[in-house]
Amino acid sequence: MLDPYYEWLSSLPTPWANTITMVMFVVLLIILWSFPKDRIYGDAPDRALWRDLRLWGTLLIVLQLGIYTLFR
Amino acid sequence: MVLARRVKDAKDYFLAGRSLAWWVIGLSIIGTNVSAEGYVGASGSSYQLGIAQANFEWIGAIPAMIIASLIFIPVYWKAGVYSIPEYLGKRYNQTVRVLAASITSIFSVFAVAIAMWAIATTLQTFLGWDTWIGIMVTGTVVGLYSITGGLAAVAFTDALQVVIMFIGGLFIVYLGINDAGGLSAFGDALTAQNPTHLQAYLPAEHDSFPWPAVILGLGFVLSPAYWCGSQVILQRTLGARTQWDASAAMMFAALAKTCVPLLIVFPGLLALVMMADIAAPDMALPWVIKNVLPPGLSGLMFVAVIAALQSTLDSILNSTSLLITRDIRGVLSKQHDPDKDLRIGRAISLIILLLGMAVAPVVESAGGIYQFIQMLLSLFQGPMLALLIMGILTRHASPIAGTIVLVTGITLSFVLTTFSINMLWVAFISFIYSMFGLWLFSYFFPNPLKDNSEELDRLVFARA
Numbered sequence: 436m437l438d439p440y441y442e443w444l445s446s447l448p449t450p451w452a453n454t455i456t457m458v459m460f461v462v463l464l465i466i467l468w469s470f471p472k473d474r475i476y477g478d479a480p481d482r483a484l485w486r487d488l489r490l491w492g493t494l495l496i497v498l499q500l501g502i503y504t505l506f507r
Numbered sequence: 508m509v510l511a512r513r514v515k516d517a518k519d520y521f522l523a524g525r526s527l528a529w530w531v532i533g534l535s536i537i538g539t540n541v542s543a544e545g546y547v548g549a550s551g552s553s554y555q556l557g558i559a560q561a562n563f564e565w566i567g568a569i570p571a572m573i574i575a576s577l578i579f580i581p582v583y584w585k586a587g588v589y590s591i592p593e594y595l596g597k598r599y600n601q602t603v604r605v606l607a608a609s610i611t612s613i614f615s616v617f618a619v620a621i622a623m624w625a626i627a628t629t630l631q632t633f634l635g636w637d638t639w640i641g642i643m644v645t646g647t648v649v650g651l652y653s654i655t656g657g658l659a660a661v662a663f664t665d666a667l668q669v670v671i672m673f674i675g676g677l678f679i680v681y682l683g684i685n686d687a688g689g690l691s692a693f694g695d696a697l698t699a700q701n702p703t704h705l706q707a708y709l710p711a712e713h714d715s716f717p718w719p720a721v722i723l724g725l726g727f728v729l730s731p732a733y734w735c736g737s738q739v740i741l742q743r744t745l746g747a748r749t750q751w752d753a754s755a756a757m758m759f760a761a762l763a764k765t766c767v768p769l770l771i772v773f774p775g776l777l778a779l780v781m782m783a784d785i786a787a788p789d790m791a792l793p794w795v796i797k798n799v800l801p802p803g804l805s806g807l808m809f810v811a812v813i814a815a816l817q818s819t820l821d822s823i824l825n826s827t828s829l830l831i832t833r834d835i836r837g838v839l840s841k842q843h844d845p846d847k848d849l850r851i852g853r854a855i856s857l858i859i860l861l862l863g864m865a866v867a868p869v870v871e872s873a874g875g876i877y878q879f880i881q882m883l884l885s886l887f888q889g890p891m892l893a894l895l896i897m898g899i900l901t902r903h904a905s906p907i908a909g910t911i912v913l914v915t916g917i918t919l920s921f922v923l924t925t926f927s928i929n930m931l932w933v934a935f936i937s938f939i940y941s942m943f944g945l946w947l948f949s950y951f952f953p954n955p956l957k958d959n960s961e962e963l964d965r966l967v968f969a970r971a
Contacts, residue, residue: 452708452718479751506707
């Protein structure tokens with residue numbers, strides 16, 4: 436029953452994988468920055484810039500974009 | 508032993524008295540994660556498949572860790588639960604809680620056995636110890652500190668182990684690339700005989716890791732199920748001193764996780780470049796440690812690997828003990844006395860340890876370590892993830908629908924596995940079924956608390 440789907444999936448070119456992955460990370464970056472500051476800081480003891488987890492997440496995503504560009 | 512003296516009750520034992528800082532938790536998460544699924548098994552897989560193995564650390568971890576940090580962890584933390592099954596119990600019902608805890612506990616015994624076997628293999632390679640001696644020594648050492656000190660001892664031990672692990676791992680990378688004549692020469696030597704070994708994804712028709720299955724099965728199901736729903740991983744975030752510490756810990760762990768392939772994937776590639784004479788791929792890492800590092804560093808790295816592998820054991824012991832003590836016994840026992848949880852928790856840790864030691868010798872016949880544990884995970888990760896996503900993101904998912912989907916989803920996974928379908932596809936198909944089923948069954952059996960419940964408000968993301 437699933438054979439036609441498998442055949443179609445198996446025929447997809449490998450370079451698409453890197454492109455799809457990178458698009459996913461960009462979408463995640465957009466979602467990340469859509470979080471309001473209040474939710475990001477939560478019950479943190481202060482509002483120092485280094486506690487903004489959106490910056491941590493951005494660094495992570497930029498690293499991933501670099502990795503999937505390098506290993507194509 | 509110092510931390511053991513601070514353990515006064517079950518909260519101290521299972522959640523470190525809710526006192527842990529983000530950096531301790533973050534390092535401990537990596538220690539726990541790398542140990543079970545990483546060092547020996549992943550080096551073996553990268554020896555065979557190349558850098559595509561690193562997808563388990565990148566696309567198969569980072570997005571899910573970011574989502575866990577921002578959405579799932581805040582909800583768990585504010586719900587005030589000890590465990591993920593306890594959250595499922597509050598969000599659905601006690602049947603789902605006991606089922607989820609039971610499935611996780613059964614899996615954990617195998618996970619303990621697999622970790623024991625991995626340590627015994629490494630000890631055998633380095634010291635020539637018989638497998639059973641390695642298992643006995645490991646069981647005794649891990650049992651001593653984890654059973655007495657609880658989560659705080661486990662987390663601080665893990666953190667120290669990870670620092671040593673990274674120092675040793677970076678030395679291997681430096682010396683390995685140096686031996687090969689530089690980064691460019693290393694890459695040329697690697698791809699000369701194995702042209703796909705520096706490609707992040709393998710072709711779509713590949714038997715083990717076809718890229719569409721890696722993205723859909725690993726990226727969308729197995730990875731979020733693990734990072735957003737694994738008790739072993741998330742328990743330490745529930746022991747954080749604040750919710751921000753809990754969320755920051757997962758982000759910090761993700762930063763470290765990005766570098767983990769240097770430690771666990773690179774040795775497999777290095778063994779290939781150096782044309783290692785090994786009987787099985789899982790021997791790649793021990794071979795590299797023995798043949799690349801100078802004697803002093805080799806000893807340090809050997810200690811680091813053993814310690815890192817042990818951090819899996821200690822974490823699984825503590826979390827499984829929690830599940831059995833509170834989520835299974837606590838629910839099923841009609842005379843449950845929370846004051847006895849500490850004593851019972853320690854006794855259960857010991858029993859799990861002994862069971863793991865008994866099963867460990869059988870693991871050898873199950874093939875590659877990493878793929879065996881992933882196969883087990885693929886059976887129930889899809890349904891569990893669906894329950895968590897629908898439970899946290901919607902008010903629609905109902906208790907009866909949750910029970911039906913958990914049982915039928917796992918059954919579907921098992922049936923698919925008997926047709927020899929790739930484990931990543933099994934996870935994806937069972938997840939899609941579970942999401943659809945949960946939505947549909949919730950129409951037939953609506954959630955009685957859907958419209959007016961403060962309790963439900965605390966358990967879903969939109970109102971958390």
